[in-house]
Amino acid sequence: MLENARGRKSSREKILDAASELVAEIGAGRLTLDAVAERAGLSKGGLLYNFPSKDALLQAMIQRMIDQVSASREALRTQIEPGRNLEARLTATALLNMCCGGRMQQVATGLMVATAENPRLLDPVRSVIAETLQRIKEGSEDLDAALLGWLAVEGLSNLEMHNLSPFSDQDREHIVQAINRLLTKGIAP
Amino acid sequence: MLENARGRKSSREKILDAASELVAEIGAGRLTLDAVAERAGLSKGGLLYNFPSKDALLQAMIQRMIDQVSASREALRTQIEPGRNLEARLTATALLNMCCGGRMQQVATGLMVATAENPRLLDPVRSVIAETLQRIKEGSEDLDAALLGWLAVEGLSNLEMHNLSPFSDQDREHIVQAINRLLTKGIAP
DNA sequence: ATTTATATACCGACCAGACGGTTCAGTTGC
């Protein structure tokens, strides 16, 4: 239900987009309701009508981010060739697509806001990560390689998220290939 | 110079400790000068005498964190047996000691504050990471394994930092062993 | 058909508290 009857984005979506953009531009700690309202093209009252508190807004940002990663992973399921450590490869590829592609901001910055404002907002993320571990544990032929591959992607994503990545595009591509090799071939005996 | 002439912690250290503790307890976005001063056992004036602004305090927190990791790595240099991918193993072990041991908070929370308040504060961290990459590139026989090992440690550290880790102590130990195997044996051909 | 009622979506002035930082006279210990 992304659009209303007249084919325009709903206020909710406009607000979430605006909030994500702003966090990417001015930083997580500087996100204000006034700024979000202005960017979204409505008043502060209108914003607080849609999200009764800042916490509610942040929660929605996080949830949207979680849903996007899940959707990306399931979409990949039909595209990626099955085989060794499939679940880890799906998770890795989904995360890489989100965080090293263009949509990184929404994923990354939502997290940042959350930790700064209220660590409790990360509870849903905790659940998702626990589920991911479960899925990887169950759907991997080589658990060690699967875990390391997943963690490496997490590490890379985190560096990119905070703009701390020292990697060139070439480096990154190299790393992605190495992760895939690790996931399909495993650790040397 | 952690202690002054009478063998007590200097005010600077007390303040930095207090700030780290507070961030760990109440979250990065809620750190206030008043709270730090109270926790450190001096007045707000005294706090601002030592750190003329909140930014200066945050900078010092970050710097201390960087220095701790560096020191830990160099201390390990005399303890870890030399061999394959030494630099990556040193970096990995230093990070693991910091983030999965007790001192995690200082390392982790400094980062969190910084990103919330002012992304520029992370500039020194950027430099350190770039240097680390350089060191690993130069001091590794198997670059792919070295990079993946390092990234996996970064991923694990990040999860622990944000309290997002789904791993049991057993899991963690298993992972650390797997990382060491990856670093010493490499990826399967 | 016209009035009345109700719900939805939104506006924007205002408020209360928090927070970073200033000031400054006074104190303590080397």
Place this chain on the structure above:
DNA sequence: GCAACTGAACCGTCTGGTCGGTATATAAAT
């Protein structure tokens, strides 16, 4: 005498949240 504070008042700004009001649409009543 100087460095390292104390204590407390004060200021200006920012910001989340409140609240009474408004416009539009749809439904109900007359």
